[in-house]
Amino acid sequence: MNSVFYLISALTVVGGLAAVLLRNTVHCALALTVAFAGLALLFLDLDAQFAGFAQILVYIGAVAILVVFAILLTRGSETPKGGVYSRNWPVGLVIAAGVFAVLGWAVLQSGSVLPHETAVPVVTVRQIGNALMDRYVLPLEIVALLLTTAMIGAVIVAMHEKEGQK
Amino acid sequence: MTPLASYLLVAALLFSIGLAGALTRRSAILVLIGIELMLNAANLNLIAFWRYGPHPEALTGMMFAIFSIAVAAAEAAVGLGLVIHIHRYAHTTNLDAMNRMKG
Numbered sequence: 401m402n403s404v405f406y407l408i409s410a411l412t413v414v415g416g417l418a419a420v421l422l423r424n425t426v427h428c429a430l431a432l433t434v435a436f437a438g439l440a441l442l443f444l445d446l447d448a449q450f451a452g453f454a455q456i457l458v459y460i461g462a463v464a465i466l467v468v469f470a471i472l473l474t475r476g477s478e479t480p481k482g483g484v485y486s487r488n489w490p491v492g493l494v495i496a497a498g499v500f501a502v503l504g505w506a507v508l509q510s511g512s513v514l515p516h517e518t519a520v521p522v523v524t525v526r527q528i529g530n531a532l533m534d535r536y537v538l539p540l541e542i543v544a545l546l547l548t549t550a551m552i553g554a555v556i557v558a559m560h561e562k563e564g565q566k
Numbered sequence: 567m568t569p570l571a572s573y574l575l576v577a578a579l580l581f582s583i584g585l586a587g588a589l590t591r592r593s594a595i596l597v598l599i600g601i602e603l604m605l606n607a608a609n610l611n612l613i614a615f616w617r618y619g620p621h622p623e624a625l626t627g628m629m630f631a632i633f634s635i636a637v638a639a640a641e642a643a644v645g646l647g648l649v650i651h652i653h654r655y656a657h658t659t660n661l662d663a664m665n666r667m668k669g
Contacts, residue, residue, distance in 0.1 A: 420587025492589025521622035
């Protein structure tokens with residue numbers, strides 16, 4: 401492994417930690433953007449250019465902006481009186497640590513059977529487009545339907561109801 | 567340690583951070599942020615397995631990750647719409663205060 405990988409991983413993990421630990425919600429959203437950018441760089445490091453740029457477009461361009469919109473619309477940037485952590489936060493922390501212990505143990509145990517360095521796969525956007533239109537056309541249609549439904553649903557859910565129409 | 571194992575470890579760490587955030591924070595938006603981190607960690611796993619798997623030219627893991635990104639975008643839109651709607655009713659996004667299903 402090279403230093404680039406360690407640098408990007410450190411950036412991603414620090415961004416993720418800041419996103420869940422900071423007190424101000426707007427700062428959390430900004431830290432989340434850093435984590436998303438680090439993940440996009442990891443994708444590019446893994447020679448998945450299309451997924452990396454899709455990550456930048458969808459997550460940094462859309463999801464992070466959506467989160468900031470939601471925070472500002474709900475005045476979530478004000479720190480609540482009772483603290484930012486839930487009442488039973490130690491339980492959540494223990495569960496997360498347990499999950500990490502199990503996952504890390506499984507990865508380290510299977511280290512010898514995992515494949516080593518392989519040749520860099522050459523994948524062009526044309527190949528991805530052909531695969532989307534050929535083998536993956538049904539999932540593509542389903543995703544299109546899902547996105548349309550989600551868009552209509554989000555609009556209906558967030559739409560302002562008129563008085564007395566509950 | 568093989569390169570794939572390093573990527574898997576980073577993904578596991580990120581998943582645990584997201585899980586901890588989703589389980590310990592009070593604000594509904596922060597819980598959604600934690601879920602997004604978990605989804606992204608899963609995507610990193612998919613891409614890493616695609617890159618170091620035996621048949622990267624089949625594009626299976628890459629396609630899985632791309633569809634996962636699309637579904638995550640839909641999830642974020644609906645989740646944040648729900649948060650905005652709940653805030654309109656209860657005037658809070660504190661999850662400890664939301665203890666009834668009836669609006």
